[in-house]
Amino acid sequence: MSTLTDHGDPAAGAALHAAFPAATDEPVTWHGDVTVQVQPAHEAAVIRHAKDKLGFELFIDRFGADRGEDSEPRFDVITILCNVQTGKRLHVRTTLPALDPVCPTLVHVFRGADWFEREAWDMYGIRFEGHPDLRRILMPDIFPDFPLRKEYPVEGQGAFAAPRRAIGGNKDATDGHVAIIKTQPTEGAQ
């Protein structure tokens, strides 16, 4: 067994669950990492509590993940926090539906969440409500798709200026809209 199994803080996970018994699930510890599952609407409040009351002051990471086209809920948003005094980590995970994944923003709790949320938007099309400037960050502004979604092919779809339908979108890629929210099941995608 690997020696790296003491990264998480089970006590903090339990404390977080005790503070928000309705909004969070029992913390799960796996290979040393402690993950608390939380409902999207309460995510910001839970993370603020972890930051202000439990000492998880250092923002480490926030990113999306896709469980596959057929999964429901389909998307995860995972936030990793760190307690600089103890060095322990805490993972907070929230799940979002396949259609119109929306999650409240975290920029009011950690200003650094800004770029990380833009990246999750850029890659998965997860919309962060209340984000001050939700634009693409790594992909070009005119890119039509959300490339880390599972149905997007790894080799890409050729030159992205060519007219075609956008994956995860319901509009033609060339009509000037870049950020297209998926509002109905995808047609014509892979």
Place this chain on the structure above:
Amino acid sequence: MTDARTLDVEVGDDRHAEAMMINMGPQHPSTHGVLRLVLELDGEVIAKAEPVIGYLHRGKEKIGENLSWHQFIPYTDRLDYLAPLANNVAYAVACEKLMGIDAPPRAQAIRVICAELARISAHLLGLGAYAMDLGAMTVFLWTFREREAIYSLIERICGARFTTSYTRIGGLERDLPEDFPAKLDAFVKEFPGRVDEYEGLLSRNKIWIRRTQGVGVITKEQALQYGLTGPNLRGSGIEFDQRKVHPYCGYEQYEFEVPIGSVGDCYDRYMCRVIEMRESARILRQALDTLPAGPILNRDSQDALKTVLPEKEKVLTNMEALIHQFMVATDSINAPVGEVYFGAENPKGELGFFLRSDGGLKADRLRIRGPSFANLQVLREVLPGHMIADVMAILGSIDFVMGECDR
């Protein structure tokens, strides 16, 4: 800097200086790669700064989902391409955490040597380029002299100077060559004197001090809010080093100090890096003196046999090993279903890998947390109020690399 902030922008009568937008980068020499800064200037003073990134995006996370665990190792070379060995180590340890295996003690010690060589090499480049951006050409030439020595050492370790791909899950690609300890010993003996030379050029240099002290102050609060890690976080006065709080690869066996800044300005970050190089040399010395003998690949358990590649020399001479290699490379890795995160203390900060596995040979999600991504975001709070010439000082002190920022 207070002078700059209080500059009166009125230019007589009722005329006001107009805000000017300028693009710095993506080809500006002080942006070290392809960072673009959109600056809004009020005369010489920066009113607003917006870093624009993504010019080096190569879709590594997507690629990672489509390659086997081992196949992704070469891609980690190109994250922080100034410290590829450290990236290799971080990725291998993350995979081992997922799969629940360990590398043997000798491999762990060699990994520490690799990571510390990478740290020195990355800090040398950061320091040299930083000084050159502020007009001190000599430092750059001198640091490259030592970098050359380190690259020769790295070439002895793994045959490549730049794209090392040296680690394997559960161990290393090959053992150290016989002449390596002597060569590393010579380097470690010489290196502290070389750091004295750089410090002689800079640390008490009046121009250097005036360009860096009190410039680009990052407060503790900002550092935590923006998720700064590495020397940038420690420069702001927060004592946090993965090697101390969560030792991996046996860092707990080595004695070293973690330098902490007091003000959080460019000078503090510079000083942190300089001291870190000295401490890295100390770790190298200890790792070299206590280097254990033994295998470099884990052969302890049935799980390890299914996950870890056999020794390369055996593969080339022994049929069973060849079959073993084939099995591991094609289909026998049984990564458990689950997700782990591991962050390593890399030269630029915490390089983290979040691995989600649904079993089998590939990652379901391979998230790379590049420290430079977080470190660059703080620029929009730090730059406003500074003169435009201070941008170079601040950029150099953040010491970013776009490879891991854009991924």
